[in-house]
Amino acid sequence: MPQSRRYLLISLCVLFAVALAWFFLRGTTPVVPEAIKHGYSEALAQARAGQPGAARVLYQQLGRPDLSAKRRIWLLAELPNYPSPQALKLAGADLQNTSMDVRVAAIKSVVGLVPSGQRSLLLGPLLDDSEQTVRFAAINALLGLSPDDLGLYFGPLQQAIDAWELVLKGEPESANTQYQLARLHLHNAELKEAQHALERTLQLEPGNLPALVMQIEVLDKQGQSDAARQLLAKQLQAQPDSAYLQHALGLWLLHHGQSEFAVLGLSKAVELEPDNKEYRYDLATTLHSEEELEAAQKQLQEIVQRHPADRKARVLLINYWTESGQLQNVQILLAQLEQMNPDDPALQQGL
Numbered sequence: 001m002p003q004s005r006r007y008l009l010i011s012l013c014v015l016f017a018v019a020l021a022w023f024f025l026r027g028t029t030p031v032v033p034e035a036i037k038h039g040y041s042e043a044l045a046q047a048r049a050g051q052p053g054a055a056r057v058l059y060q061q062l063g064r065p066d067l068s069a070k071r072r073i074w075l076l077a078e079l080p081n082y083p084s085p086q087a088l089k090l091a092g093a094d095l096q097n098t099s100m101d102v103r104v105a106a107i108k109s110v111v112g113l114v115p116s117g118q119r120s121l122l123l124g125p126l127l128d129d130s131e132q133t134v135r136f137a138a139i140n141a142l143l144g145l146s147p148d149d150l151g152l153y154f155g156p157l158q159q160a161i162d163a164w165e166l167v168l169k170g171e172p173e174s175a176n177t178q179y180q181l182a183r184l185h186l187h188n189a190e191l192k193e194a195q196h197a198l199e200r201t202l203q204l205e206p207g208n209l210p211a212l213v214m215q216i217e218v219l220d221k222q223g224q225s226d227a228a229r230q231l232l233a234k235q236l237q238a239q240p241d242s243a244y245l246q247h248a249l250g251l252w253l254l255h256h257g258q259s260e261f262a263v264l265g266l267s268k269a270v271e272l273e274p275d276n277k278e279y280r281y282d283l284a285t286t287l288h289s290e291e292e293l294e295a296a297q298k299q300l301q302e303i304v305q306r307h308p309a310d311r312k313a314r315v316l317l318i319n320y321w322t323e324s325g326q327l328q329n330v331q332i333l334l335a336q337l338e339q340m341n342p343d344d345p346a347l348q349q350g351l
Helices: 003-028 040-049 054-062 069-081 085-094 100-113 120-128 132-142 147-170 175-187 191-204 209-221 225-238 243-255 259-272 277-289 293-306 311-323 327-340
Strands: none
Touching: 040 054, 040 069, 054 069, 054 085, 069 085, 069 100, 085 100, 100 120, 100 132, 120 132, 120 147, 132 147, 147 175, 175 191, 175 209, 191 209, 209 225, 209 243, 225 243, 243 259, 243 277, 259 277, 277 293, 277 311, 293 311, 311 327
8 A cells, every 4th residue: 555545545544543532532421401591590599598499400500511610619618518429429529629719619518528537538639739728728617627627637737837938938927817816826836826826916906806706715625724714704805796706605605614694695795696596506506505495496487487498497496396205396307307318317317
């Protein structure tokens, strides 16, 4: 066979292979049905309102390959209220998303879906992410976990913390950088360094309540409970209508074994910010520990009424009603939960 014909034959074979590959790839690209394409807003509204079928449409939307990063981020924020193996698979896939912002949103979603002791295997690899913002989000998600919970990622987390500390120290001093440094020092049990960073935070931003509350925690850890109590009392005297400080007071009293007084602070926080579901949840669990079961149930009912998608409160209310033998109420809530998300682990465990 002449050489020119041989080259022509080879070229035709290559072109055919390329065309075949293009056709195959084109043929395997998922086609998103029009109904799903146009169902994004409805799916997000259903998920936020805890409506029947919410989990199904939420998963459908997150499974779309054509979804914008912004829309994916909003959906990931709702995912923790609809846990299941499918939900975890979707969040896990977005940990590898090409968008840095989506990866950060997926980290937050995994934190809501996975108990602390199990999340390090999913989030640990992101300590080596190419984007600094993602690495720092992974550190934040793993801070506070015990060495046993961190497992193989105990060492990598410490290295990542050291790297972040260097970055923070190299940035212009601000309340935010000092507060972040305090959190890292607290994780490493470097209490004096944490105290210093918090003092600088409050010098730069006197009204920074999270820093103030962390300072109280650091004083406690250093055995200075009286100083912590005085600092909290002084701030409450200056800002008696701060729900944040009233909530902090309740938690501080709870930590110090004074749950009967903790109820007063937590109740005041709820009174000042009635729509804050975390404040109500803490009040409900504290009331339950004080054997005020009916009052605890009322607080959880209020959360479910104000925030129908809130799974944490719904599941705890099912437990409390089961405990008090109110089985009719239990059946109603279980039926609602099943309509929202038939694959919810709470249903599988036979609550």
